[in-house]
Structures are given as C-alpha cells and as structure tokens.
Amino acid sequence: MNTIQVNGARLSYAVSGPEDGTPVVLSHSLFFDHRMFDALAELLAYAGHRVFAYDHRNHGESSTHPRAEVSVDILTEDAAAFIEELQLGRVHFLGNSLGGFVALRLAARRPELLLSAVAMGSSAEEEHQLEAFAPLVERLADIGGSENTDIVLYIMFGDTSLSAGTPAVEEWRGRIAELKPNIGGSAYQVIHRSRIVEELNGCTVPVLAISGTEDHAYPPPISDVNIAEASGGSYRSVEAAGHSVSLEQPAAVAEHVLAHFSAI
Template sequence: MQTVQVNGAELAYTDSGPTDGVPVLLSHSLFFDHSMFDDLRDKLVEAGHRVVAYDHRGQGASSPGTRDELAVDALTDDAAALIRALDLAPVHAVGNSLGGFVALRLAARHPDLLLSAAALGSSAEEEHQLEAFAPLVDLLCEVGGAEHVDTLLHIMFGDTSLAEQTPAVEHWRTSMAALGPSIGDAAWQVIHRGRIVEELADCRVPVLAIAGSEDHAYPPPISDINIAEAAAGSYRTVSAAGHSVALEQPDIVASHLLEHFAAAPVR
C-alpha cells in the first residue's frame, strides 16, 4: 500500500488501473478496510478506470485518530484532502455504509471535486437505530470486536451471505474479531452523525443509491429511495445482499456503477 499525508494523518491507499483512466474513489464501511472492495475494484479497472481505495483514519492501515478526528464530517474532510493530494479531481466517489456517508457529504460540500457520487448500503439521515446500537458501541469501546463478532456480522451482511457462510463472511469474521477497543470511537461517531438530507437538496452532482434487499442496518427505503429523493438522484436495489452490498454482489454493483458513471456529465 501507498500512504499520503492529509490533515495531519497518514492515509493508506491502493491505486490501481490506468493512470489516465477516469478516477474512482472507494470509501469503505465501518469495521472493514479498503480490501472490502477488491472484487469491485477489479471490475472497475477492467472497464478502464483508475481506482483509488483508501483506509479511513482510525481504521485499516491508516493513522489512528481521536474520537473527534473520527467524526463523519472530519473523515469527509480527509477524503476531500486525499482527492486533492492525489490530483484525482474530478472523481466518481463511491462509498459503502460509512463510506457512503462520506460520498454524500462530498457531493453536497465539495461538488467541484466530483463527477458523481454513489452511496451503497448507506443513509442520508441520522441514525434510526441509535438506541439499539448504543449499548453495542459502548461494549466495543471496552473490549473491541472479539466478543461481539456474530452481532457485527448480522449487521454487516445479508441473510443469504450468512446462511451460505460465504468466504467473505468467514474472512471478515476473523478480521472483526481482531478489532481492538479503538474501533469503538469510530462506531460512536457513525451512530451519532448528523443528517445530510437538507444539504443534498441543492446537490448538483449525480447521486446513485444502491441498497441490499437484506440490509439489516439501513433497509430500503432508507438506503435507496430516501437517498435518491433527497439528492434528486436514482436508486437500485440488489437482491441477495445485505449492508455490505459492494462486497456481497460486486458484479451487480459494478454494472450499476458503470451505468451511473457513463450517464454523468463529462467535465
């Protein structure tokens, strides 16, 4: 992996595909890292795109951060700085869950940096399960992921993936079990984020929402129709996929993304 200094942090990232390809930025979910997009990245590279997938501050191989530095708004500032540092603009910003929060905020606040935005398994609203998630986040802050990995997997994957115990589920089971207590600060900020609905009302960037039909965290319409209506965008709903739709159904997601990219105005 490569690293770049932005906003006082060292962000780790991969840079794949032709350097002259239209760039795509991939922003990952809470509890994951950039590698959740490996299959999706390969599909986008095959289509001729330059694809940068990075780790959020406080996760993966990037620098740790204080709780304040892990706020969704702060992570959005990091993403904007990363785009500038790597001279990616204008770029297609794609994010799953937490990464989708970032992509939507980039669309609303930094439209000059984007060609389009896509929010996968995400939400434009405040956390609708705050009371349910808060006790889990408190426990993560104390002991990390090992004792709660089954709960995390249920949140992050759909019923089909869980029933089949796919290789992805098993891989991320091991990864989530290894998460230390510091992940709790990132999780706290996710569930205490603000809404972006009103800011998206004036959004001039094309926005696509992609939802998993089996999403336990942000089920449709939260993850599809609601986002599309807020941003005057479009949506697609993917069967046999949960919250990690980019990981669970990468071929279908890639097809929807490429269609979305092709329809975006050329700049």
C-alpha cells in the same frame, strides 16, 4: 499499499487500473477497510478506470485517532484532502455505509471535486437505531471486536451471505475479531452523525443510491429511495445482499455503477 499525509492523518491506499483512466475513489464501511472493495475495484479497473481504495482513520493501515477526531465530518474533510493532494481532478466517489455518508457529504459540500457520488448501503438521515446500537458501541470501546463478532456480522451482511457462510463472511469474521477498542470511537461517531438530507437539497452532483434488499442496518427505502429523493438522484436495489452490498454482490454493483458513469 501507498500512504499519504492529509488533514492531520496518515491514510493508506491501494491503486489499480490504467494510469489514464477516469479516477474512481472507494470509501469503505465501518469495521472494514479498503479490502472490502477488492472484487469491485478489479471490475472497475478492468473497465478502464483508475481506482483508488483508501483506509479511513482507525481502520486498516491508516493512523489511529481518539473519538473526537474521527467524526463523519472529519472523514469527509480527509476524503476531500485525499483527492486534492493526489491531484486526481474530478472523481467518481463510491462509498459503502460509512463511506456512503462521506460520499453524500462531498456531493453536498465539495461538488467541484466530484463527477458523481454513489452511496451503497448508506443513509442521508440521522441514525434510526441509535438506542439499539449504543450498547454495542460501548462494548466495542471496552474490548474491541473479539466478543462482538457475531452481532457485527449480522449488521454488516445479509441473510443469504450469513446462511451460506460465504468466503467473504468467514474472511471478515476473522478480521472483525481482531479490531482494537479504538474502533469504538469510530462506531460512536457513526451512530451520532448528523443528517445530510437538507444539505442535499439542490445537489448538482449526480447521485446513485444502491441498496441491498437484505440490509439489516439501513433497509430500503432508507438506503435507496430516501437518498435519491433528497439528492435528486436515482437508485437501484440488489438482491441477495445486505449492508455490505458492494462486497456481497460486486458484479451486480459494478453493472449499476458503470451504467451510472456512462449516463453522465
């Protein structure tokens, strides 16, 4: 892992792919870290891209921060600073869930940094399950992930993955159980984020929304049609995938993403 100091935070990141490849930045979901993209990053690197997968504040090996310092807007500023500090030029920015919130905000606010934006299992709207998620956020802030693993897994994975007990589900079951209470601050900011729909009006960055047909958190059309209509972009759906569509079906996601890149 590499580290970089940006915007008052220490961000850890992994790099793969040829040095002269077009840069792709991968931005992960709440509760996860850059490792959720291991399979997707390998596919994109094999296709010739230079892939940067980083950890948000309060996740993975990046620095920890209080709730006031982990809003989605601050994470968006982190992402912009990450691109600028590493002198990546214009990048394809791909985000899953929380990372998708960041991708859409970059497309609206920092278009000069992007070749394109891809939002996977994400939303351009305010949280539509605020009351349902609030008790979980409080428990996470009290005790972390240890006693909340099953409900987090249900939110983050689709029925196909959960019923099969896939290696990804079992791997992340252990990692989610180890989450510390500071993850509650990040979760609070996610469910209290503002909508980005109006800011995306007239967006000049090509946006692709990818949904999982089994997404329990942001089911279609929230995670596909609504984003495409707000941004003037396009959308695709992936079968047998839930909220963590890029983790559950990386090959299908890579196919859609590479086609999106080629069309630009």
